[in-house]
Amino acid sequence: MASSSATGADHLAHERSKAKFDVEAMKIVWAGSSHEFRVSDRMAHLVASDPSFRRENRAVLSRKELFTKALRKAAHAWKRINELGLSDEEASWLWFYVDELTFAYIHWGMFVPAIKGSGTEEQQNKWLPLATTMRIIGTYAQTELGHGSNVRGIETTATxxxxxxxxxIHSPTLTSSKWWSGGLGKIATHAVVYARVITHDGQDHGVNGFIVQIRSLDDHLPLPGITVGDIGTKFGSGAFNSVDNGVLRFDHVRIPRNQMLMRVAHVTREGKYVLSNVPRQLLYGTMVYVRKTIVVDSSIALSRAVCIAARYSSVRRQFGSQNREINGIAVETPVIEYKTQQSRLFSLLASAYAFRFIGEWLKSLYTDLTRKLEANDFSTLAEAHACTAGLKSLTTSSAVHGIDECRKLCGGHGYLNSSGLPELYAVFAPACTYEGDNTVLLLQVARFLMKTISQLLHSDQTHKLSGTIAYMVLMDHYLIKYCCSVEKAEDWLKADVILKVFEARAIRMCVACAQNLAKFADPSEGFSELSPDLVEAAIAHCQLIVVSKFIEKLQQKIEGNGVKQQLETLCYIYALHLIHKYSGDFISTGSLNPKQASLANDQLRALYVEVRPNVIALVDAFNYTDHFLGSILGCYDGNVYPKLYDEAWKDPLNDSVVTDGYPEYIKPLINQQLLNARL
Amino acid sequence: MASSSATGADHLAHERSKAKFDVEAMKIVWAGSSHEFRVSDRMAHLVASDPSFRRENRAVLSRKELFTKALRKAAHAWKRINELGLSDEEASWLWFYVDELTFAYIHWGMFVPAIKGSGTEEQQNKWLPLATTMRIIGTYAQTELGHGSNVRGIETTATxxxxxxxxxIHSPTLTSSKWWSGGLGKIATHAVVYARVITHDGQDHGVNGFIVQIRSLDDHLPLPGITVGDIGTKFGSGAFNSVDNGVLRFDHVRIPRNQMLMRVAHVTREGKYVLSNVPRQLLYGTMVYVRKTIVVDSSIALSRAVCIAARYSSVRRQFGSQNREINGIAVETPVIEYKTQQSRLFSLLASAYAFRFIGEWLKSLYTDLTRKLEANDFSTLAEAHACTAGLKSLTTSSAVHGIDECRKLCGGHGYLNSSGLPELYAVFAPACTYEGDNTVLLLQVARFLMKTISQLLHSDQTHKLSGTIAYMVLMDHYLIKYCCSVEKAEDWLKADVILKVFEARAIRMCVACAQNLAKFADPSEGFSELSPDLVEAAIAHCQLIVVSKFIEKLQQKIEGNGVKQQLETLCYIYALHLIHKYSGDFISTGSLNPKQASLANDQLRALYVEVRPNVIALVDAFNYTDHFLGSILGCYDGNVYPKLYDEAWKDPLNDSVVTDGYPEYIKPLINQQLLNARL
Known part of the structure; x- marks a missing residue:
């Protein structure tokens, strides 16, 4: 089903005809299931066919215009959800395809989950019906002007x-101003505000969430004692500028005691701080949930960019062999044929698939974790937490870098907003920072890994290693006996060979760090001093997870003619491009030798040849509509140039033939009369 | 002289007091000479103190507002240049510090140089007086909708x-539409248009430049046969959106024969195409000139970002040691103390200095080349061309990536436009694409290197190797005998050790490519197949050039207490961070062993400790005014939080307490009345 090649020829038909697999079956693999494919496909087309959701050129709008137009789309979305009686699942896909960042994004993504995660049953019964019908609009106010990563440093008080x-609730300092909360600046009526709990005796019990009303439900004015506004514009045109990220200060604002979110702790009527029997660790469950979502977002953001770059690379021609002619006219070579283009583009295509499957796997990890936490089993929490933190860091960094690579792969035209790539970049760039700065997260992973190594070295707890660190029980084997068996390029097409070399590299880097740490008298000084190396070890571990889960995916039953074979090719491309890129790690740890690294590179080249005819079909399998892609370069039919040309004329600067400003600034300039002009 | 710490305390004073070198002397080193320091400093302050050049928040403006405000600044700049009777040198610094992209940027940077480079003396006498007084405004129209890198593929005809x-002059196809030319869309009166020269006999003589009038000098209307407009918005808010990059189509537009730029070829009155006795290679001189300028721009763009990130990293505190108190209050640790922050930031600081010096060296290379070309000596042209192309690629890629790293190093606040980093990124991002796509340029370098290797292997021309490839005469030595002598970390503090290891790696990668190429029967197929490896070899060669020129710089006399020592530290940081980052190259070629790589990393850590107290003074040495930096996070006095807070309230969304759009979209939503609402 062609997404929206409504009229005209399909300029990519010859590419599509080359595919050696069942694209429709691949769409279901990408979606996760037939059910998810059907629901998402239906919602995608519902949005694409609704004129109220049409994309305008956001870059030409002033901030105010941009903002109110986004409000209109959000209201329309909510109206349609109710009119059509959409299920929660359908509604969430509809928001997704509307693809316009607004307060709704934070309301559903942060405010509602915060109440679910940190509210008691009573509190949930009170607030969730209001929130899920949007009779109140909420935001999540944790970060402060002076406090981001270090949540424990938050200054806002709840006395x-x-x-x-x-x-x-009070903001004692300028740096305690709440800052960044989406939807807060101009819209939210309520917020989950994180503040230090201070009891009457002056004791500080650390940070907890509170539900605080921000604005009147009658006239939308801020309530007494509350100063609230927008924090100003952000990276990119469009992008997060349709969201009113806000600043919020409290001047002794009073709220009822029962608006403290009391699932893990509460303050009694008498003012006593009491921990509930619900373990604090449960809150980590929410963190795992949010970060899992971001991993899924990474695969989506990257796959959008890859889809655009792949289609445009098949249309764009530059230079060429002298003997290439069509209808007797010499034509240039599509840039997708160039190996330099392929090595960058195809490895990103493979990454998009790899991240898709790791996101899917994280969903099952989260389900499993939730079940265990509910049964008071915390045995896998640390591992699940480290794993999700690391994968959030790895996938967002790679996706952000990959989106920019895709822009460069589209040459000059990628820099036009109509390519869709600038906004995609600006929207996804902050994912490296929010919900845990990527470097801070990798250090958390490293800390977990060092603890694991230390346990392995100093005790007999090897039987406790499960999940993504299970391979570490083979530490001795990898340190002493292991030797990569590759002798010829095709040896790299064995899953267990690849797995082992990634395991060897990760464990050797971890052990090297542990050994260097041991040289420090003060462990925390050592950790600080060696932190750049620890980050590299954590990355090696996380890359291993992605590779191993991709390989596991291939061991499942996968329907569709040729589908599994394509995924195998992508899996090897993903793994081998990492081996090439990080060859310094692999070789210096002795996990492979230079000759084997060179063979990996040879095999990678061969895999690029294999995947080449399937590339357009592999991006078609994402099933993105032209509406969702929002890119002229990536349009389904590949009819790029007429569309670029037509789009240009829509810019407001083209409204008049002689430009605004000509009489004041240009005419006197070229007439040499500037000296007398009042500018 | 504090740039603009006009009032209030200097929150970075304690950092400045730590510096172990003469900052004022370093400013002169950075500027290139006392003269350049004085002129640029004077112009910087002239601009910073002029209210008409004040920066507005461009991100909140509509495209039209943004555009006309930029026109006003350009007109004001030209007015001041004339009022004050500024010299060309002074004027060029003034444009630089105004730092607002407009038609003037292309007029002076492309149009005027094109006439100088490709016009005959007669043509220069006619057109330059008009252009340099801005009685005409010009642009450079080479790229077409369908043709970028491959200039020979241009379709526009001049029959x-x-x-x-x-x-x-005619545009035969849609894809022949001129596209991207800055200042063309709404402003330029003239353009240097590149078109295929077709003589009366139908013969195609390839591409040449023509001066074509685009708009009337009376009423600014496009001339008959000309279709011209803006191509629409581009990456970022502000950034290149104040420039009217344009589209241009010709419908049989007639121009006098003498508007063909005839320095290297002309068409006679009878219609005969004649090459002049001026060699075509002269045109390469212009290319070297433009790319040299971009290398200089890279160091400026990167240093701005590094200055912002360094100052903010000294102000921003997060987490911290428990025993750290100021006035009895526990305080967090400045993020610049974290080794993960240091390894990223300090290597970028070193890169900024490295690129500054390579830019300076390229200026002398260009002067030398021009002198030789004028004497019909083309012996160094190929080497100079390859070197400039490669350095343009290397420095722009690194700078663009570095700017984004600096944004991430500023955490969430770096994502605010008021940090200055988003616009810096959006402005500099296209440098990887314009004036030669970076990958295409590296392939040109690789081609030159392969030719050199082949000459070395197959002939006795070793005496001809000079300049940046002189080291290749030692090929045999590096392939057979060379062995890195490093045994302990401090051995890495020897310039010749570093130089040799970079030479060994570059030459071994080149020779490996040459050997693999030799296996192909068809050399062009081999080159295509191995192009990703060739790109890597070219990068290795270019990194060597930067390292070697930095080392050469240190062999010059450098004034100022401690200045040379700081530069040495930066030079070693630059080199050693590359050795760490590209350890795969170095180790797999046997240029060093894993132990030596690890020692390089140890030494790098020690160098970070050494440079740490000097970092703020090293960015002060760039001598950037707060106006030029345009960043709250990077302000000289480090008083970040109050400024961020004040800036937020200036956003137009904060003009009203209850937001626009509330009555239509928010009120009915929370009142559950959306179903009846007309949106």
Whole structure:
């Protein structure tokens, strides 16, 4: 089903005809299941066919115009969801395809989950019906002007006043101003505000969430004691500028005691701070949930960019062999034929698939973890937490870099907003920072890995290693006996060979770090001093996870003619391009020798040849509509040049033939009369 | 002289007091000479103190507002240049510090140089007086909708009509539409248009430049036969959106024969195409000039970002040691103390200095080349061309990546436009594509290197190797005898050790490519097949050039207490961070062993400790005013938080307390009345 090649010829038909696999079956693999494919496909087309969701050129709008147009789309989306009686699942796909960042994104993605995660059953019963019908609009106010990664450093206070049974929420300093919360600046009526719990005796019990009303439900004015506004514009045109990320200050704002989110702790009527019997670790479950979502987002963001770059690379021609003619006219070579283009583009295509499957796997990890946590089993929490943190870091960094690579692969035209790539970049760039700065997260992973190594070295707890660190029980084997068996390029087409070399590299880098750490008298000084190396070890571990889960995916039953074979090719491309890129790690740890690295590179070249005829079909399998892609370069029918040309004329600068500003600034300039002009 | 710490405390004073070198002397080293320092400093302050050049928040403006405000600044700049009777040198610094992209940028940077480079003396006498007084405004129209890198593929035709002694300029296809030319869309009166010269006999003589008038000098209307407009918005807010990059089509537009730029070829009155005795290679001189300029731009763009990130990293505190208190209050640790922050930031600081010096060296290379070309000596042209192409690629790629790294190093706040980093990124990102796509350029370098190797292997021309490839005469030595002598970390503090290891790696990668190429029967097929490896070899060669010129710089006399020592530290950081990052290359070619690579990393850590107290002074030495930096995070006095807070309230969304769009979209939503609402 051609997404939206409504009229005209399909300029990519010859590419599509080359595919050696069942694209429709691959669409289901990409979607996760037939059910998910059907629901998402239906919602994608519902959005694409609704004129109210049409994309405008956001870059030409002023901030205010951009913002109010986005409000309109959000209201329309919510109206349609109710009119059509869409299920939660359908509604969430509809928001997804509308693809316009607004307060709704934070309301559904952060506010509602925060209440679910940190509210008692009673609190959930009170607030969720209001929130899920959007009778209140919420935001999530954790980060402060001076406090990001270090949540424990938050300064906002919630001081309990037993005389009135209220908390007094207060911003004691400028740096305690809440900052960044999406939807807060101009829209949210409520916020989950993180503040230090101070009891009457002056004791500080650390940070907890509170539900605080920000604006009146009658006239939308900020409530007394509240100063709230937008923090200003952000990277890119469009992008997050349709969101009112906000600043918020409290001047002794009073809220009822029962608006403290009390799942793990509460303050009694008398002012006593009491931990509930619900373990604090449960809150990590929410963190795992949010980060898992970001991993899924990474695969989507990267796959959009790859789809655009792949289609345009098949249309764009530059230079060429002298003997290439069509209808007697010499034509240039499509840039997708160039090996330099292929090595960059195809490895990103493979990454998009790899991240898709790791995201899918994280969903099952989360389900499993939730079940265990509910049964008070915390045995896998640390591992699940480290794993999700690391994968969030790895996939967002790679996706952001990959999107920019795709822009460069589209040459000059990729720099036009109509390519869709600049906005994609600006939208996804902050994913490296929000929900855990990527470097901070990798250090958390490293800390977990060092702890694991230390346990292995100093105790007999090897039987406890499960999940993504299970391979570490083979530490001795990898340190002493292991030797990569590759002798010829085709040896790299064996899953277990690849797995072992990634395991060897990760474990050797970890052990090297552990050995260097041991040289420091003060372990925390050592950790700080060696942190750049620890980050590299953590990356090696995370790359291993992605590779191993891709390989596991291939061991499942996969339907469709040729589908599994394509995925195998992509899996090897993903693994071998990493071996090439990180050859310094692999070789210096002795996990492979230079000759084997060179053979990996040879095999990689051969895999590029194999995947080449399938590339367009492999991006078609993402099933993105032209509406969702929002890119002229990536349009399904490949009819790029007429569309670029037509789009150009829509710019407001083209409204008049003689430009605004000509009489004041240009005419006097070329007439040499500037000296007398008032500018 | 504090750039603009006009009032208030200097929050970075403690950092500045730590510096172990003479900052004022370093400013002169950075500027290139006392003279250049004085002129640029004067112009920087002239611009910073002029209210008409004040930066507005460009991101909140509509495209039209943005565009006309930029026109106003350009007109004001030209007015001031004339009022003050500024010299060319001063004027060029003034444009630089105004830092607003407009038609003027292309007029001075491309149009005027094109006439100088390709026009005859007669043509220069006619056109330059008009252009340099801005009585005409010009642009450079080479790229077409369908043709970028491959200039020979350009489709626009200039057919000579001997009956009228005119050329007929014509756009035969949609893809022949001129595209991207800055200032063309709404402003330029003239353009240097590149078109295929077709003589009356139908013969195609390839591409040449023509001066074509685009708009009337009376009323600014496009001339008959000309279709011209803006191509639409581009990456980022502000950035290149203040430039009217344009589209241009010709419908049989006639121009006088003498508007063909005739320095290297002309068409006679009778219609005969004649090559002049001026060698075509002269045109390469212009290319070297433009690319040299871009290398200089790279160091400026990167240094701006590094200055912002370094200052903010010294102000921003996050997490911290428990025993750190100021006035009895526990404080967090400045993020610049974290080794993960240092390894990223300090290597970029070193790169900024390295690129500054390579840019300076390229200026002398260009001067030398020009002198030789004028004496009909083309012996160094190929080497100079390859070297400039490669360095343009290397420095722009590194700078673009570095700017984004600096944004990430500033955490969430780096994503705010008020950090200055988003616009810096969007402005510099296209440098990887324009004036030669970076990958295409590296392949040109690789081609030159392969030719050199082949000459070395197959002939006795070793005496001809000079300049940046002189080291290749030692090929045999490096292939057979060379062995890195490093035994302990401090051995890496020897310039000749570093130089040799970079030479060994470059030459071994080149020779490996040459050997693999030799296995192909068809050399062009081999070159295509191995192009990703060739690109890597070219990068290795270019990195060697940067390292070697930095080392050469240190052999010059450098004034100022401690200045040379700082530069040495930076030079070693630059070299050793590359050895770490590209350890795969170095180790797999046997240029060093894993132990030596590990020692390089140890030494790098020690160098970070050494440079740490000097970092703020090293970015102060760039001598950037707060106006030029355009960044709250990078402001000289480090008083970041109050400025961020104040800036937020200036956003137009904060003009009203209750937001535009509330009555239509938010009120009915929270009142559950959307179903009846007309959106």
């Amino acid at each position: 309990f006043d037993p005389t009135t049974d209220e908390f007094i | 000579f009509d001997p009956t009228t002694d005119e050329f007929i």
